Amino acid sequence: MAVTKKAEGVGKEKKKGGFRETLLLLILGVGIALLLQAFVVGSFYIPSQSMENTLLINDRVFVNKLSGKPERGDIVVFKGWNGEDTIKRVIGVGGDHVKCCDSKKRITVNDTALDETSYLYPGDFASGDKFDVTVPAGKLWLMGDHRSASADSRAHMEEPGKGFISENDVIGKAVVRYWPLSRGYLFARPDTFDKIK
Numbered sequence: 001m002a003v004t005k006k007a008e009g010v011g012k013e014k015k016k017g018g019f020r021e022t023l024l025l026l027i028l029g030v031g032i033a034l035l036l037q038a039f040v041v042g043s044f045y046i047p048s049q050s051m052e053n054t055l056l057i058n059d060r061v062f063v064n065k066l067s068g069k070p071e072r073g074d075i076v077v078f079k080g081w082n083g084e085d086t087i088k089r090v091i092g093v094g095g096d097h098v099k100c101c102d103s104k105k106r107i108t109v110n111d112t113a114l115d116e117t118s119y120l121y122p123g124d125f126a127s128g129d130k131f132d133v134t135v136p137a138g139k140l141w142l143m144g145d146h147r148s149a150s151a152d153s154r155a156h157m158e159e160p161g162k163g164f165i166s167e168n169d170v171i172g173k174a175v176v177r178y179w180p181l182s183r184g185y186l187f188a189r190p191d192t193f194d195k196i197k
Contacts, residue, residue: 042172044077044085050144050151051075051087052121060179061087067173070140072096072109073193075174078142078165081156087174088152089119092141094167096196097134100127115192121146129154139164 046059054075055061063077070076070090080086092098092109099108106113107126116126124147131154135141142165144150153163177185 042077043178044087044174046087049149050146051089052146052149054089054119054145055087055177056183058180059177059183061174062176062178063172064175065172067175070167070170070173071189071193072196073189075187076140076142077171077174078140079169079171080165081159081161085171088142088144088150090140091143091153092133092135094135094137094139096141097132098141099132100130109193109196112196116190118190118192119145121148124148127154131157133157133163136164138167140167140170 042063042065044061044063046055046057046061049057061075061077067074070093072090072093074090075087076090077085077087091107091114096109097111102108102113104113105126107116108114114126120126127143127147133141141153141163143152143154153165156163174187176187177183
């Protein structure tokens with residue numbers, strides 16, 4: 001009889017221990033997920049048509065928050081001109097001379113014309129607004145892929161920041177479109193930006 005009671009007690013302790021372990025693993029998993037979300041990977045929802053057809057309304061992307069310094073051609077999420085999370089393509093980085101447009105109506109960066117056909121919205125143009133800017137050190141010139149529907153650097157040129165965004169305001173680089181699943185896509189920098197010196 002004494003042996004049976006002892007066995008029952010051991011069984012209860014094992015059940016309690018198993019529950020504690022499961023609870024501890026669950027809390028640890030949630031903690032790791034929150035740390036990853038805060039410092040490594042973020043998920044962002046696309047609310048507007050400014051990046052069509054690369055990104056459509058309701059698309060979702062994963063952003064790498066540890067991607068380092070933004071480069072020309074990268075799609076980045078940043079604290080926008082109105083303080084909200086915004087997504088655009090980097091056209092110019094610190095020191096770049098960005099101009100619209102050349103004789104063929106193309107944007108030039110450091111006198112090199114961009115071939116934007118791979119990402120520009122079909123039938124859209126490089127820019128309806130003419131501009132000629134030199135990007136200050138530590139700043140970025142950003143534009144949407146659907147230029148006629150994008151309130152980007154061009155729309156903020158009259159403000160104190162002259163349309164530029166600080167590299168420090170970049171949250172991260174978009175690496176993959178994961179939703180909807182049927183449109184899953186791994187982003188890469190367009191080759192046209194490799195020609196710029």
